[in-house]
Amino acid sequence: MHHTIDVNGLHYAYPDGTEALRGVDLYVAPGEKVALVGPNGSGKSTLLLHLNGILRGDGEVCVCGHAIGDENLGQIRASVGLVFQDPDDQLFMHSVFEDVAFGPMYLGLEQAELERRVMEALQAVGLEAFPGRVSHHLSMGEKKRVAIACVLSMKPEILVLDEPTAGLDPRSRREFIQLLDDLDQTMLIATHDMRMVAELLPRTIVLDQGMVVSDGETQALMSNAALLESHGLEAP
Amino acid sequence: MHFSLLDVYQPRETWVHELDPRVKIVGTVLFILTVVTLPEDAWISYSLLLLVLLFLAVVSRLGIGFALRRGFIALPFILAALPLPFLIPGEPISILPVLGWTITDAGLQRFAAILVRTWIAVQAGILLSATTPIPEVLWGLSKLRVPRVIVATIGFMIRYLFVLADEALRMVRARSSRSPDLDGVPSPGIVWQGRTAGMMVGSLFLRSLERSERVFAAMAARGYDGELRTLESPRMRSTDWIGLTVWLLILMVFLFVGFWS
Numbered sequence: 077m078h079h080t081i082d083v084n085g086l087h088y089a090y091p092d093g094t095e096a097l098r099g100v101d102l103y104v105a106p107g108e109k110v111a112l113v114g115p116n117g118s119g120k121s122t123l124l125l126h127l128n129g130i131l132r133g134d135g136e137v138c139v140c141g142h143a144i145g146d147e148n149l150g151q152i153r154a155s156v157g158l159v160f161q162d163p164d165d166q167l168f169m170h171s172v173f174e175d176v177a178f179g180p181m182y183l184g185l186e187q188a189e190l191e192r193r194v195m196e197a198l199q200a201v202g203l204e205a206f207p208g209r210v211s212h213h214l215s216m217g218e219k220k221r222v223a224i225a226c227v228l229s230m231k232p233e234i235l236v237l238d239e240p241t242a243g244l245d246p247r248s249r250r251e252f253i254q255l256l257d258d259l260d261q262t263m264l265i266a267t268h269d270m271r272m273v274a275e276l277l278p279r280t281i282v283l284d285q286g287m288v289v290s291d292g293e294t295q296a297l298m299s300n301a302a303l304l305e306s307h308g309l310e311a312p
Numbered sequence: 313m314h315f316s317l318l319d320v321y322q323p324r325e326t327w328v329h330e331l332d333p334r335v336k337i338v339g340t341v342l343f344i345l346t347v348v349t350l351p352e353d354a355w356i357s358y359s360l361l362l363l364v365l366l367f368l369a370v371v372s373r374l375g376i377g378f379a380l381r382r383g384f385i386a387l388p389f390i391l392a393a394l395p396l397p398f399l400i401p402g403e404p405i406s407i408l409p410v411l412g413w414t415i416t417d418a419g420l421q422r423f424a425a426i427l428v429r430t431w432i433a434v435q436a437g438i439l440l441s442a443t444t445p446i447p448e449v450l451w452g453l454s455k456l457r458v459p460r461v462i463v464a465t466i467g468f469m470i471r472y473l474f475v476l477a478d479e480a481l482r483m484v485r486a487r488s489s490r491s492p493d494l495d496g497v498p499s500p501g502i503v504w505q506g507r508t509a510g511m512m513v514g515s516l517f518l519r520s521l522e523r524s525e526r527v528f529a530a531m532a533a534r535g536y537d538g539e540l541r542t543l544e545s546p547r548m549r550s551t552d553w554i555g556l557t558v559w560l561l562i563l564m565v566f567l568f569v570g571f572w573s
Contacts, residue, residue, distance in 0.1 A: 174447060
């Protein structure tokens with residue numbers, strides 16, 4: 077059991093020189109569900125893109141006990157499921173089936189196993205009747221679910237989600253939180269949805285200006301009004 | 313707020329819909345080749361080809377007028393052939409009033425042939441897209457050894473055309489809501505309007521570029537390694553082979569009729 081995320085002294089600057097991450101340290105234990113909050117532009121999305129090696133900054137990123145390097149990139153990407161903020165970016169194929177099958181196809185699975193994985197993943201998100209649907213015509217809530225199914229089909233050990241509840245209506249949001257609660261992967265969720273954080277995620281990391289400014293129990297954070305306010309956050 | 317004017321697939325349960333996509337693609341391409349190979353005055357063959365299309369439209373339960381009407385979408389492109397009746401040498405038929413240009417019989421025939429051929433050929437494409445979902449067409453193309461990069465480019469184009477169109481639609485709405493047409497206020501000049509349109513196109517381009525980077529990140533995150541893979545194929549069934557053979561025979565007969573008469 078090595079479903080850990082271990083980041084040490086991570087620095088990253090965008091090509092135009094903007095410093096997005098300025099020495100991030102964080103550790104997520106196996107099975108933990110952790111929130112990553114912070115104002116817009118604090119570096120949350122940039123940090124998430126480092127966790128499966130899409131971006132490579134200076135510093136050490138260890139996932140599942142392995143430092144990310146060129147030789148294990150494929151392995152890392154199979155074990156870290158990254159769910160993007162805009163499902164239109166993630167659902168780039170035409171049918172739900174093809175999208176969910178995209179990841180497993182690169183794991184080199186046989187057709188029968190591949191189909192089984194796709195159906196399992198769709199069942200896990202409650203969309204087993206959807207494989208033939210066209211991605212463009214799904215509702216936002218459905219698209220988000222399919223996006224999760226896309227990474228679940230690769231059987232990842234860690235789920236990393238960017239703004240999973242943004243743009244959802246209250247009922248879809250409720251159902252989506254329930255779904256996240258039911259999944260047992262290690263999770264790191266970047267979000268502005270403080271109500272979800274309070275409800276679902278026992279531990280919260282606050283990121284501001286590319287640095288971790290607070291890391292601890294969600295309950296303690298929510299009662300620290302001064303700290304929340306100084307980083308542009310609000311208790312629910 | 314969705315842009316789906318171009319969603320042409322019409323789901324029905326007929327044997328035309330269930331044919332293997334490879335058969336339908338090859339059949340359509342051969343049909344179009346037949347149409348353009350026929351001699352100019354092969355009106356009997358043209359009518360027969362049109363009849364076959366109408367038959368297919370009926371058995372695939374699209375309705376007899378479905379492809380006929382949509383076929384006219386190609387008309388603007390035929391404008392390019394408009395000078396032909398005046399330019400091709402032949403027996404003069406009549407003279408255009410005012411301008412004084414002469415219409416020749418050979419020219420008119422060539423123009424009419426181009427018109428009819430284009431109309432028929434486009435209808436074949438419309439039937440293909442109405443009876444075959446886009447993923448199946450793309451899958452069929454890749455199984456027919458069309459280079460993967462081209463198939464993927466077509467695929468991404470169709471997938472994101474709608475997303476882009478939605479985005480453009482939102483931009484146009486945002487512009488309209490900030491530029492009301494008020495009584496007594498002179499509307500801005502054409503140059504200004506052109507500049508605005510140009511900036512919107514530029515901004516749409518930048519947004520697409522950024523999106524392409526995010527899509528690539530999403531592909532890489534799921535293991536994409538620079539090589540595009542496709543799902544495995546179901547076998548061609550005997551009905552698919554029969555369909556293809558019958559189709560070939562029909563086209564050959566029509567070609568024969570066209571050249572012989």
